Amino acid sequence: ETGVTQTPRHLVMGMTNKKSLKCEQHLGHNAMYWYKQSAKKPLELMFVYSLEERVENNSVPSRFSPECPNSSHLFLHLHTLQPEDSALYLCASSQEGDRVGGNTIYFGEGSWLTVV
Amino acid sequence: AQKVTQAQTEISVVEKEDVTLDCVYETRDTTYYLFWYKQPPSGELVFLIRRNSFDEQNEISGRYSWNFQKSTSSFNFTITASQVVDSAVYFCALSEVSGGGADGLTFGKGTHLIIQP
Numbered sequence: 001e002t003g004v005t006q007t008p009r010h011l012v013m014g015m016t017n018k019k020s021l022k023c024e025q026h027l028g029h030n031a032m033y034w035y036k037q038s039a040k041k042p043l044e045l046m047f048v049y050s051l052e053e054r055v056e057n058n059s060v061p062s063r064f065s066p067e068c069p070n071s072s073h074l075f076l077h078l079h080t081l082q083p084e085d086s087a088l089y090l091c092a093s094s095q096e097g098d099r100v101g102g103n104t105i106y107f108g109e110g111s112w113l114t115v116v
Numbered sequence: 117a118q119k120v121t122q123a124q125t126e127i128s129v130v131e132k133e134d135v136t137l138d139c140v141y142e143t144r145d146t147t148y149y150l151f152w153y154k155q156p157p158s159g160e161l162v163f164l165i166r167r168n169s170f171d172e173q174n175e176i177s178g179r180y181s182w183n184f185q186k187s188t189s190s191f192n193f194t195i196t197a198s199q200v201v202d203s204a205v206y207f208c209a210l211s212e213v214s215g216g217g218a219d220g221l222t223f224g225k226g227t228h229l230i231i232q233p
Binding site for chain 1: 151153159163166207224225226
Protein backbone atom coordinates (compact mmCIF):
# COMPACT_ATOMS: atom_id res chain seq x y z
CA GLU A 1 0.00 0.00 0.00
CA THR A 2 1.39 3.34 -1.05
CA GLY A 3 1.98 6.01 1.60
CA VAL A 4 0.56 8.68 -0.69
CA THR A 5 -2.87 8.10 -2.20
CA GLN A 6 -4.49 10.13 -4.94
CA THR A 7 -8.07 10.25 -6.17
CA PRO A 8 -9.40 10.03 -8.74
CA ARG A 9 -6.89 8.01 -10.71
CA HIS A 10 -8.49 9.06 -13.99
CA LEU A 11 -10.52 12.17 -14.75
CA VAL A 12 -12.03 13.46 -17.97
CA MET A 13 -13.43 16.95 -17.80
CA GLY A 14 -14.75 19.59 -20.13
CA MET A 15 -13.18 23.01 -20.38
CA THR A 16 -16.02 24.62 -18.45
CA ASN A 17 -16.09 22.12 -15.61
CA LYS A 18 -14.84 22.50 -12.06
CA LYS A 19 -13.23 19.47 -10.51
CA SER A 20 -10.73 18.69 -7.78
CA LEU A 21 -7.89 16.24 -7.32
CA LYS A 22 -7.33 14.89 -3.84
CA CYS A 23 -4.18 13.66 -2.18
CA GLU A 24 -3.65 12.11 1.22
CA GLN A 25 -0.34 11.10 2.77
CA HIS A 26 -0.06 8.53 5.54
CA LEU A 27 3.64 9.05 6.25
CA GLY A 28 3.45 11.76 8.91
CA HIS A 29 5.28 14.21 6.64
CA ASN A 30 5.11 17.99 6.93
CA ALA A 31 5.53 19.00 3.29
CA MET A 32 3.39 18.21 0.25
CA TYR A 33 3.79 18.87 -3.45
CA TRP A 34 1.95 18.90 -6.74
CA TYR A 35 3.89 17.98 -9.87
CA LYS A 36 2.72 17.96 -13.46
CA GLN A 37 3.98 15.43 -15.98
CA SER A 38 3.16 16.09 -19.62
CA ALA A 39 4.15 13.92 -22.54
CA LYS A 40 7.76 14.44 -23.53
CA LYS A 41 8.35 17.11 -20.88
CA PRO A 42 10.29 16.96 -17.65
CA LEU A 43 8.37 16.73 -14.42
CA GLU A 44 7.32 20.22 -13.39
CA LEU A 45 6.96 21.33 -9.81
CA MET A 46 3.70 23.25 -9.46
CA PHE A 47 3.14 23.88 -5.76
CA VAL A 48 4.87 23.21 -2.48
CA TYR A 49 3.25 23.33 0.93
CA SER A 50 5.38 23.24 4.04
CA LEU A 51 3.65 23.07 7.41
CA GLU A 52 0.41 23.79 5.58
CA GLU A 53 1.67 27.06 4.12
CA ARG A 54 2.33 27.50 0.43
CA VAL A 55 6.01 28.17 -0.08
CA GLU A 56 6.34 27.96 -3.83
CA ASN A 57 4.18 28.61 -6.83
CA ASN A 58 6.10 28.14 -10.04
CA SER A 59 4.14 30.55 -12.22
CA VAL A 60 1.22 28.18 -12.44
CA PRO A 61 -1.90 29.59 -14.14
CA SER A 62 -4.68 30.64 -11.78
CA ARG A 63 -6.99 28.00 -13.23
CA PHE A 64 -5.08 25.65 -10.91
CA SER A 65 -5.79 26.38 -7.26
CA PRO A 66 -4.20 24.35 -4.48
CA GLU A 67 -5.55 23.86 -0.99
CA CYS A 68 -3.84 22.30 2.00
CA PRO A 69 -6.26 22.06 4.93
CA ASN A 70 -3.84 20.06 7.09
CA SER A 71 -0.50 18.35 6.82
CA SER A 72 -2.04 15.11 5.55
CA HIS A 73 -4.29 16.40 2.80
CA LEU A 74 -3.70 18.36 -0.37
CA PHE A 75 -6.17 19.34 -3.07
CA LEU A 76 -5.78 20.74 -6.54
CA HIS A 77 -8.89 22.58 -7.67
CA LEU A 78 -9.33 22.75 -11.42
CA HIS A 79 -11.38 25.41 -13.19
CA THR A 80 -11.81 26.22 -16.89
CA LEU A 81 -8.86 24.14 -17.98
CA GLN A 82 -7.44 23.94 -21.48
CA PRO A 83 -6.74 20.80 -23.52
CA GLU A 84 -3.00 21.42 -23.05
CA ASP A 85 -3.51 20.91 -19.32
CA SER A 86 -4.09 17.23 -19.99
CA ALA A 87 -1.35 15.44 -18.10
CA LEU A 88 -0.48 13.19 -15.18
CA TYR A 89 -0.68 15.10 -11.92
CA LEU A 90 1.46 13.68 -9.18
CA CYS A 91 1.15 14.41 -5.51
CA ALA A 92 4.10 13.87 -3.19
CA SER A 93 5.19 14.38 0.38
CA SER A 94 8.39 14.66 2.37
CA GLN A 95 9.65 15.43 5.85
CA GLU A 96 11.22 18.86 5.74
CA GLY A 97 14.35 19.14 7.84
CA ASP A 98 15.00 15.42 7.74
CA ARG A 99 18.78 15.35 7.80
CA VAL A 100 18.84 11.57 7.75
CA GLY A 101 16.27 11.11 5.03
CA GLY A 102 17.52 14.03 2.99
CA ASN A 103 14.00 15.31 2.38
CA THR A 104 13.27 12.27 0.25
CA ILE A 105 10.07 12.86 -1.65
CA TYR A 106 7.54 10.04 -1.93
CA PHE A 107 5.01 10.09 -4.72
CA GLY A 108 1.48 8.91 -5.18
CA GLU A 109 0.27 6.98 -8.21
CA GLY A 110 -0.91 10.10 -9.95
CA SER A 111 -4.16 11.33 -11.44
CA TRP A 112 -4.47 11.10 -15.20
CA LEU A 113 -6.35 14.18 -16.37
CA THR A 114 -7.84 14.61 -19.82
CA VAL A 115 -9.41 17.93 -20.76
CA VAL A 116 -11.80 17.77 -23.69
CA ALA B 117 20.70 27.03 -11.44
CA GLN B 118 20.41 23.32 -10.99
CA LYS B 119 20.01 20.97 -13.90
CA VAL B 120 19.82 17.23 -14.47
CA THR B 121 20.61 15.69 -17.84
CA GLN B 122 19.68 12.18 -18.88
CA ALA B 123 21.00 11.98 -22.41
CA GLN B 124 19.56 8.55 -23.14
CA THR B 125 15.94 8.98 -24.13
CA GLU B 126 15.31 5.29 -24.69
CA ILE B 127 17.32 2.12 -24.22
CA SER B 128 16.29 -1.33 -25.40
CA VAL B 129 18.13 -4.47 -24.34
CA VAL B 130 17.43 -8.15 -24.26
CA GLU B 131 16.63 -9.77 -20.95
CA LYS B 132 19.65 -10.75 -18.82
CA GLU B 133 21.87 -8.07 -20.34
CA ASP B 134 23.42 -5.44 -18.09
CA VAL B 135 22.38 -1.86 -18.73
CA THR B 136 23.63 1.49 -17.44
CA LEU B 137 21.52 4.62 -17.27
CA ASP B 138 23.48 7.86 -17.30
CA CYS B 139 22.81 10.96 -15.23
CA VAL B 140 24.80 14.19 -15.23
CA TYR B 141 23.92 17.06 -12.94
CA GLU B 142 24.77 20.71 -12.43
CA THR B 143 24.58 22.60 -9.17
CA ARG B 144 26.33 25.48 -7.46
CA ASP B 145 25.73 24.03 -4.02
CA THR B 146 28.30 21.98 -2.20
CA THR B 147 25.61 20.11 -0.31
CA TYR B 148 22.94 18.34 -2.28
CA TYR B 149 21.10 15.05 -2.71
CA LEU B 150 20.77 12.89 -5.78
CA PHE B 151 17.93 10.47 -6.37
CA TRP B 152 16.77 7.80 -8.77
CA TYR B 153 13.09 7.03 -9.27
CA LYS B 154 11.37 4.34 -11.33
CA GLN B 155 8.08 5.02 -13.08
CA PRO B 156 6.22 1.93 -14.34
CA PRO B 157 3.30 2.33 -16.78
CA SER B 158 0.89 2.73 -13.85
CA GLY B 159 2.37 6.18 -13.24
CA GLU B 160 3.62 6.08 -9.69
CA LEU B 161 7.16 7.32 -9.14
CA VAL B 162 8.91 4.73 -7.00
CA PHE B 163 11.86 5.92 -4.93
CA LEU B 164 14.96 3.79 -5.51
CA ILE B 165 17.92 5.53 -3.90
CA ARG B 166 19.21 8.76 -2.38
CA ARG B 167 22.84 9.83 -2.11
CA ASN B 168 24.19 12.93 -0.42
CA SER B 169 27.02 14.93 -1.90
CA PHE B 170 29.46 13.95 0.82
CA ASP B 171 29.11 10.24 0.28
CA GLU B 172 30.75 9.03 -2.89
CA GLN B 173 30.65 5.38 -1.98
CA ASN B 174 29.10 3.26 -4.65
CA GLU B 175 26.06 1.32 -3.58
CA ILE B 176 24.70 -2.05 -4.55
CA SER B 177 21.23 -3.34 -3.84
CA GLY B 178 20.55 -6.70 -5.40
CA ARG B 179 20.76 -6.28 -9.17
CA TYR B 180 20.91 -2.49 -8.86
CA SER B 181 24.08 -0.48 -8.39
CA TRP B 182 24.89 3.20 -8.44
CA ASN B 183 28.13 4.97 -9.30
CA PHE B 184 28.43 8.49 -7.91
CA GLN B 185 31.40 10.54 -9.15
CA LYS B 186 31.61 14.18 -8.09
CA SER B 187 34.60 14.78 -10.37
CA THR B 188 32.39 14.24 -13.42
CA SER B 189 29.10 15.30 -11.78
CA SER B 190 27.60 11.96 -12.63
CA PHE B 191 25.34 9.54 -10.82
CA ASN B 192 24.90 6.50 -13.05
CA PHE B 193 22.60 3.57 -12.43
CA THR B 194 23.35 0.02 -13.54
CA ILE B 195 20.95 -2.89 -13.67
CA THR B 196 22.67 -6.26 -13.81
CA ALA B 197 20.98 -9.25 -15.45
CA SER B 198 18.00 -7.17 -16.49
CA GLN B 199 14.48 -8.56 -16.31
CA VAL B 200 11.28 -7.69 -18.14
CA VAL B 201 9.88 -6.23 -14.89
CA ASP B 202 12.64 -3.61 -15.01
CA SER B 203 10.95 -2.03 -18.00
CA ALA B 204 9.96 1.49 -16.96
CA VAL B 205 10.97 5.11 -17.21
CA TYR B 206 13.80 5.96 -14.83
CA PHE B 207 14.33 9.47 -13.53
CA CYS B 208 17.39 11.00 -11.98
CA ALA B 209 16.75 13.99 -9.71
CA LEU B 210 18.61 16.58 -7.67
CA SER B 211 17.73 18.42 -4.48
CA GLU B 212 19.79 21.30 -3.16
CA VAL B 213 20.01 21.61 0.61
CA SER B 214 20.73 25.32 0.84
CA GLY B 215 17.14 26.07 -0.05
CA GLY B 216 16.17 24.98 3.44
CA GLY B 217 14.16 21.96 2.50
CA ALA B 218 10.76 21.44 0.94
CA ASP B 219 12.08 22.83 -2.34
CA GLY B 220 11.09 19.90 -4.42
CA LEU B 221 13.28 18.08 -6.88
CA THR B 222 14.77 18.97 -10.23
CA PHE B 223 14.24 16.02 -12.53
CA GLY B 224 15.93 14.86 -15.68
CA LYS B 225 13.74 14.05 -18.66
CA GLY B 226 13.90 10.36 -17.91
CA THR B 227 15.20 7.29 -19.72
CA HIS B 228 12.68 4.81 -21.07
CA LEU B 229 14.14 1.37 -20.49
CA ILE B 230 12.71 -1.51 -22.49
CA ILE B 231 13.70 -5.04 -21.57
CA GLN B 232 12.81 -7.49 -24.30
CA PRO B 233 12.17 -11.14 -23.39
